[in-house]
Amino acid sequence: MIPYGRQDLNTADIEAVVSVLKSDNLTQGPQVPLFEANICRETQANFAVAGNSATSMLHAACLALGVSKGDIVWTSPITFVASANCALYCGAEVDFVDVDPSTANMCPLALERKLIQANRLGILPKVIIPVHMAGHSCDMQAISKLVKPYGIKIIEDAAHAIGGRYADMPIGSCQFSDITVFSFHPVKIITTAEGGVATTNCLRLSQAMQSYRSHGITKSANEMLRPDEGDWYYEQHNLGFNYRMTDLQAGLGNSQITRLSEFVAKRNKLAKRYQLLLHKLNIKFINPIEHCHSAYHLFIVHLPADIDRKSVFNLMRLAGIGVHVHYFPVYLQPFYLQKSFLPGHCPGAEAYYSHCLTLPLYTELTESEQDFIVTNLTKILGS
Incomplete structure (x- = not known):
């Protein structure tokens, strides 16, 4: 089976992990701060905080921005x-802001309408979380301009987008947001096996996320109530979590990040080749917006409306x-239906979902495998 995505590991990656295994620091050692420094270099952000997953760092980011009971957060349904x-x-x-079906990203026009209505009703969100779907940046400049008058904070969910660029800056620079969160799951652009990082340009936010990722504990004397207690002493200042990244994970990440630009270039080359091979078919592509250089985590097509997507999916899987x-729109998940969300809440998201299909895309995908994929898709759509 040709997978839809997979990690790209080489000998140097393996040697990096083995080197950590042979060291004295398997959990919290020098590799984690080095990885954070490497992320800052790649994103041009002032601070980076590494954690054990992007989910953990999204949680830590919300906490750092003061999200609590009684607050509202908006994100994308896709x-x-x-x-x-x-x-x-x-x-x-x-709550959810509808997407533009052609990009699968948060729609600024839908956001503007929702903000006007929410302001009138007194139910504005504290934080908004745009998602860079497939590695394509949202229109962050437009989103930032819309929410700024309301004092709403922004977390970019860039789980798909490390190595991408928007408005001549790396995604993660936080030029139009407070915090950006990346994922390093094996199918993402680079991997730490599991892991995530939050970037920010605010010292206070970085310190808060560092605290929340490690039980709310500090060993810094200048932060303690009892600084003279002894070198063994630590203090818990808030209810934090064990969201720390290990040195094993960071060691792999430090090796992988040296090939980040290479990985993104390969993904873009394969995406362009898909477009050339598929241009004669009656399908549309989910493309990045202007001023965005995508990381191309996913290659997504829109099948024609008269095509049975499930049949195409099953036949492609049968072909390997x-x-x-x-x-699937998040608010239609059974858990969220219990919260009174109903079909039709985000029509653009439902229109997008009804016809989307993700084709395999990863750095080691060969041209012959890509030809095989396109040949089978062409045959299935023509039958």
């Missing part, structure tokens, strides 16, 4: 459930091609 769940972890309520669907 995303993995973690983008919404992180608000619920804080006791807040969550691991197509996928990203994503």
Whole structure:
């Protein structure tokens, strides 16, 4: 089976992990701060805080921005459930801003309408979480301009987008947001096996996320109530969590990040080749907006409206091609239906979901495998 995505590991990656295994620091050692420094270099952000998953860092980011019971957080309905769940972890309520079906990203026009209505009703969100679907940046400049008058904070869910660029800056620079969160799951652009990082340009937010990722504990004497207690002493200042990244994970990340630009270039080359091979078919592509250089985590097509997507999916899988669907609208998940969300809440998201299909895309995908994928899809759509 050709998978829809997979990690790209080489000998240097393996040697990096083995080197950590042979060291004295398997959990909290020098590799984690080095990885954070490498992320800052790649994103041009002032601070980076590494954690054990992007989900954990989304939660920590919400906490750092003061999200709590009684607050509202808005995000995209076309995303993995973690983008919404992180608000619920804080006791807040969550709602969804519709997407543009052609990009699968948060629609600025839908956001503007929702903000006007929410302001009139007195139910504005505290935080908004745009999601860079498939590695394509949202229109962050437009989103920032819309929410700024209301004092709403922004977390970019860039789980798909490390190595991408928007408005001549790396995604993660936080030029139009307070915090950006990346994922390093094996199918993402680079991997730490599991892991996530939050970037920010605010020292206070970085310190808060550092605290929340490690039980709310500090060993800094200048932060302690009892600084003279002894070198063994630590203090818990808030209810934090064990969201720390290990040195094993960071060691792998430090090796992988040296090939980040290479990985993104390969993904873009394969995406362009898909477009050339598929241009004669009656399908549309989910493309990045202007001023965005995508990381191309996913290659997503829109099948014609008269095509049975499930049949195409099943036939492609029978041919050994691991197509996928990203994503079912979050508010239609059974858990969220219990919160009184109904079909039709975000028509653009439902229109997008009804015809989307993800084709395999990863750095080691060969041209012959890509030809096989396109040949089978062409045959199935023509039958």
